[in-house]
Amino acid sequence: MSALRPPALLDRSPLLKxxxxxxxxxxxxxxxxxxxxxxxxxxxxxxxxxxTFIGTxxxxxxxxxxxxxxxxxxxxxxxxxxYPQDQAPRAYAAIGLLIGLVGLSAIPRLWSRWLAxxxxxxxxxxxxxxxxxxxxxxxxxxxxxxxPVTLLLSLGSFILAFPLAILLALARRSKLGGVRLYAVLLxxxxxxxxFIAILYASTLLFPLMLPAGAAIDKFAxxxxxLSIFVAAYLAEIVRAGLQAVPRGQSEAAASLGLTHWQxxxxxxxxxxxxxxxxxxxxxxxxxxxDTTLVAIxxxxxxxxxxxxxxxxxxxxGFYAEAYVFVAAVYFVFCFAAARYSLWLERHLRTx
Amino acid sequence: MVDGVMNASAGxxxxxxxxPGIPAFIRLWLGGWPLAQIALYLGTLLLxxxxxxxLVANMARLGLxxxxxxxxxxxxxxxxxxxxxxxxxxxxxxxxxxxxLNTIVVSALGCLVATVLGVALGIARLSINPLxxxxxxxxxxxxxxxxxxxxxxxxxxxxxxxxxxRQALSPLPGVLLTNRGLFLPAVDAGGHGAVVAxxxxxxxxxxxxxxxxxxxxxxxxxxxxxxxxxxxAVLLPVGIAxxxxxxxxxxIPTLGGFNIRGGVSMTPEFAALMLGLAxxxxxxxxxxxxxxxxxxxxxxWEAARAxxxxxxAxxxxxxxxxxxxxxxxxxxxxxxxxxxxSSLAVAIGFPDLVSILNTTANVTGQALEVIALMLGAxxxxxxxxxxxxxxxxxxxxxxxxxx
Numbered sequence: 219m220s221a222l223r224p225p226a227l228l229d230r231s232p233l234l235k236x237x238x239x240x241x242x243x244x245x246x247x248x249x250x251x252x253x254x255x256x257x258x259x260x261x262x263x264x265x266x267x268x269x270t271f272i273g274t275x276x277x278x279x280x281x282x283x284x285x286x287x288x289x290x291x292x293x294x295x296x297x298x299x300x301y302p303q304d305q306a307p308r309a310y311a312a313i314g315l316l317i318g319l320v321g322l323s324a325i326p327r328l329w330s331r332w333l334a335x336x337x338x339x340x341x342x343x344x345x346x347x348x349x350x351x352x353x354x355x356x357x358x359x360x361x362x363x364x365x366p367v368t369l370l371l372s373l374g375s376f377i378l379a380f381p382l383a384i385l386l387a388l389a390r391r392s393k394l395g396g397v398r399l400y401a402v403l404l405x406x407x408x409x410x411x412x413f414i415a416i417l418y419a420s421t422l423l424f425p426l427m428l429p430a431g432a433a434i435d436k437f438a439x440x441x442x443x444l445s446i447f448v449a450a451y452l453a454e455i456v457r458a459g460l461q462a463v464p465r466g467q468s469e470a471a472a473s474l475g476l477t478h479w480q481x482x483x484x485x486x487x488x489x490x491x492x493x494x495x496x497x498x499x500x501x502x503x504x505x506x507x508d509t510t511l512v513a514i515x516x517x518x519x520x521x522x523x524x525x526x527x528x529x530x531x532x533x534x535g536f537y538a539e540a541y542v543f544v545a546a547v548y549f550v551f552c553f554a555a556a557r558y559s560l561w562l563e564r565h566l567r568t569x
Numbered sequence: 570m571v572d573g574v575m576n577a578s579a580g581x582x583x584x585x586x587x588x589p590g591i592p593a594f595i596r597l598w599l600g601g602w603p604l605a606q607i608a609l610y611l612g613t614l615l616l617x618x619x620x621x622x623x624l625v626a627n628m629a630r631l632g633l634x635x636x637x638x639x640x641x642x643x644x645x646x647x648x649x650x651x652x653x654x655x656x657x658x659x660x661x662x663x664x665x666x667x668x669x670l671n672t673i674v675v676s677a678l679g680c681l682v683a684t685v686l687g688v689a690l691g692i693a694r695l696s697i698n699p700l701x702x703x704x705x706x707x708x709x710x711x712x713x714x715x716x717x718x719x720x721x722x723x724x725x726x727x728x729x730x731x732x733x734x735r736q737a738l739s740p741l742p743g744v745l746l747t748n749r750g751l752f753l754p755a756v757d758a759g760g761h762g763a764v765v766a767x768x769x770x771x772x773x774x775x776x777x778x779x780x781x782x783x784x785x786x787x788x789x790x791x792x793x794x795x796x797x798x799x800x801x802a803v804l805l806p807v808g809i810a811x812x813x814x815x816x817x818x819x820x821i822p823t824l825g826g827f828n829i830r831g832g833v834s835m836t837p838e839f840a841a842l843m844l845g846l847a848x849x850x851x852x853x854x855x856x857x858x859x860x861x862x863x864x865x866x867x868x869x870w871e872a873a874r875a876x877x878x879x880x881x882a883x884x885x886x887x888x889x890x891x892x893x894x895x896x897x898x899x900x901x902x903x904x905x906x907x908x909x910x911s912s913l914a915v916a917i918g919f920p921d922l923v924s925i926l927n928t929t930a931n932v933t934g935q936a937l938e939v940i941a942l943m944l945g946a947x948x949x950x951x952x953x954x955x956x957x958x959x960x961x962x963x964x965x966x967x968x969x970x971x972x
Contacts (some may be wrong), residue, residue: 396606552714
């Protein structure tokens with residue numbers, strides 16, 4: 219490996235030489251600066267200088283810039299969707315709990331079975347906070363919306379998918395041909411079709427397949443559909459991790475007298491999962507973004523709630539502002555996760 | 570199962586003994602626990618039978634008969650755009666075919682644009698010029714960290730914000746951008762366009778094959794010969810067609826009345842979907858290309874430079890061919906996800922396969938059949954894309970390993 223040197227394109231050159239050193243680089247620099255000069259001023263004007271931060275829809279329409287007053291006015295709706303206004307603190311608590319759990323999970327020192335238990339307890343608590351029961355007034359799932367839905371769907375489905383994914387990955391590497399075929403068929407079918415097709419199957423087809431009178435909540439159906447989708451992709455990542463564990467590890471464990479399952483649980487899986495943490499974080503980011511597709515089956519996640527806010531007759535048509543706001547929220551979460559994954563990869567690298 | 574293995578090796582040595590039959594092969598493949606494995610499949614089958622019986626009962630209650638006969642019935646909806654003739658009253662099957670073609674066209678065009686854009690950006694990302702590499706990095710980060718659906722909504726909004734045809738934007742002569750769609754200049758071949766285009770493609774492929782063979786036998790052809798050969802591949806079919814009396818005329822989009830006539834047009838929805846998918850995929854392709862180039866050992870660059878090749882020639886002749894081996898498998902999955910992501914068309918009103926099948930399911934109530942068609946179509950598309958890319962991949966790997 220030490221023979222590898224950075225390719226010529228990556229040679230560190232002084233800034234001046236790199237930007238204006240040759241005719242080609244000079245041309246590129248001028249082109250980039252010209253692009254910036256053309257694009258940045260109108261963007262800045264729209265975003266900040268000509269924008270309306272406080273005001274009404276009328277004062278917004280009079281100004282030529284963005285209408286941030288719209289976001290200010292509709293913030294609660296964008297973040298919570300149609301969740302009952304008077305119960306809002308419950309939804310905020312749910313958001314806090316979920317983000318707190320994500321924060322805790324980001325600390326490698328805390329990775330243990332307690333964290334898994336905390337996730338299960340946390341998800342139950344979030345379901346109770348949002349749905350009600352006991353002292354809390356019940357709120358039906360079709361009133362849930364906004365950020366809690368986005369977070370709960372993506373995180374909850376990930377947690378649900380994890381055991382299933384490990385099972386599928388092991389099945390795909392099994393010595394038993396029938397089990398292997400079963401896993402391959404399931405994984406490849408789910409990976410070969412768009413998520414929307416699975417969502418449609420869960421909304422259009424599944425209700426028809428239950429006995430007359432029986433019904434399963436739409437939110438639960440979407441969550442299960444998402445979990446199956448995640449499980450198929452996660453299983454392939456876990457399988458890659460399993461393949462990376464040297465055979466000697468399980469042979470050594472077997473010679474110590476560990477049973478097959480003990481070897482898997484104590485020796486192979488921990489090493490396999492550690493190997494693929496970065497791809498798992500990337501998948502989580504992708505799933506977090508893919509939850510927006512539930513908008514297509516009429517659920518109000520963050521993106522759809524923001525779109526719905528722009529259909530308010532009083533504030534109609536401020537779609538651009540809604541999109542920029544939602545994009546910023548997603549960007550903050552996903553960019554942080556991506557940077558975290560890079561840090562983690564360095565942190566976990568065993569010499 | 571051990572017996573099976575023994576028989577197999579023994580069978581080869583002693584011609585007189587029976588070879589292991591299919592039962593032994595199945596036993597070997599199954600491994601242990603045959604009854605449990607059969608029970609797994611039986612259980613799944615029973616679950617499906619139960620779900621199926623419920624479905625048939627529910628459909629009977631709604632007055633529906635399971636089966637694909639409804640595909641022959643007349644569909645009473647219109648489709649926004651289609652590459653085959655379709656009108657309300659045609660069969661559901663024809664509507665689904667129109668949707669499938671829309672999906673294929675938008676995905677193929679999207680893959681093409683995404684590849685061109687992504688390769689250029691991936692190389693630009695490695696530029697020593699920090700202005701360029703940082704700009705590309707920002708582009709990639711924004712696209713990768715926001716949801717695709719949001720990007721599609723944004724493209725749709727932007728395209729609908731374009732001026733009306735009367736005040737069309739014209740960034741290049743002959744290109745018109747309006748809120749009614751994007752218009753590009755074309756060549757009118759008096760109704761024989763498809764034939765001439767196919768002939769040109771065939772001629773270009775033939776030229777490429779001949780030049781490749783020549784390169785293998787006698788080294789690369791001089792650049793002048795290459796340029797001339799490709800020019801001939803384009804001009805010869807045109808000339809022959811003209812000889813047969815096909816009239817060629819430039820077909821420039823122009824404003825006539827309230828709308829634009831002529832040229833090749835894309836509807837706003839098609840343009841939004843295609844651009845959204847292509848730009849989104851270009852970000853991941855750029856990262857793939859960058860990683861592939863970085864994986865080529867630095868000695869390759871240095872050796873090529875030492876031979877006196879210019880930087881761009883090093884990239885084109887030495888580095889990219891080696892990087893392709895890493896890039897192609899990842900690129901395949903980019904293409905596959907782009908094709909699957911084209912199903913987001915339903916959110917911005919482009920009539921792709923999913924959108925049309927969804928309408929069909931809502932109108933007819935034949936959910937099972939429609940979902941089965943949807944899954945079947947995408948599985949076929951995915952497998953076909955994988956197969957094509959695997960062939961290409963095998964060739965590029967072989968080419969690399971040969972010497």
